[in-house]
Amino acid sequence: MRGFYIGRFQPYHNGHHSMVERIADEVDELVLGIGSADDSHTTHDPFTAGERIMMITKAVAEYDLTTYVVPLEDINRNAVWVSHVESMCPDFDVAYSNNPLVVRLFEEAGIEVRQSPMFDRDRLEGSEIRQRMIDDESWRDRVPASVVEVIEEIHGIKRLQHVSDSDSLERYTASGESVTESIDDLDD
Numbered sequence: 021m022r023g024f025y026i027g028r029f030q031p032y033h034n035g036h037h038s039m040v041e042r043i044a045d046e047v048d049e050l051v052l053g054i055g056s057a058d059d060s061h062t063t064h065d066p067f068t069a070g071e072r073i074m075m076i077t078k079a080v081a082e083y084d085l086t087t088y089v090v091p092l093e094d095i096n097r098n099a100v101w102v103s104h105v106e107s108m109c110p111d112f113d114v115a116y117s118n119n120p121l122v123v124r125l126f127e128e129a130g131i132e133v134r135q136s137p138m139f140d141r142d143r144l145e146g147s148e149i150r151q152r153m154i155d156d157e158s159w160r161d162r163v164p165a166s167v168v169e170v171i172e173e174i175h176g177i178k179r180l181q182h183v184s185d186s187d188s189l190e191r192y193t194a195s196g197e198s199v200t201e202s203i204d205d206l207d208d
């Protein structure tokens with residue numbers, strides 16, 4: 021039996037890792053879909069698809085499970101998203117997600133979805149971990165050791181702190197002139 025587990029994994033943390041450990045009891049093989057693969061270098065999605073492939077591949081190596089890591093770009097049409105996923109991935113029998121939209125889309129497509137309890141959610145939430153990285157607070161104990169190594173190798177904390185520095189945004193006009201303005205002055 022082959023499962024599918026989708027997430028943005030920004031970064032892959034111990035909540036995801038506990039979920040994979042649990043899934044490993046139920047399936048022989050697991051496709052790990054890296055969602056929003058086209059997003060990177062933002063506060064919400066700091067890491068590239070390639071960096072997330074490294075984090076996940078190294079972390080799941082400790083489990084007795086055949087895994088396939090597949091980057092999946094977002095598409096601007098929910099109604100065909102499941103077909104998009106299926107077109108990019110090895111066949112799977114069951115999908116794992118706690119994301120309500122993902123659950124709905126798979127169920128409407130007739131695919132079994134299994135949800136899991138949230139593990140230690142106060143500590144193990146991507147947005148909370150990213151905020152701690154930005155604030156130079158402790159985060160290393162919330163992700164697998166191999167993920168710490170990848171983030172250090174790619175200088176991920178510096179990047180995240182840089183992209184989140186939205187006190188002033190430097191924009192360039194059509195003539196190439198640089199304009200610095202407050203984020204409050206921007207329309208979007």
Ligand SMILES: Nc1ncnc2c1ncn2[C@@H]1O[C@H](COP(=O)(O)OP(=O)(O)OP(=O)(O)O)[C@@H](O)[C@H]1O
Binds near residue numbers: 030117119137139145
């Ligand atoms: N602590 C956790 N325990 C169990 N499942 C989790 C946990 N955190 C996230 N998940 C689930 O893993 C999947 C992928 O989650 P995702 O990559 O969005 O992480 P997240 O921690 O929710 O990040 P963010 O705060 O960036 O949205 C989702 O189905 C999500 O509900």
Ligand SMILES: NC(=O)c1ccc[n+]([C@@H]2O[C@H](COP(=O)(O)O)[C@@H](O)[C@H]2O)c1
Binds near residue numbers: 096119
């Ligand atoms: N239309 C679409 O492109 C579409 C629809 C549903 C989910 N997704 C993606 O699936 C992933 C779901 O992961 P999370 O549970 O981490 O949010 C996200 O990357 C999300 O963007 C994309």
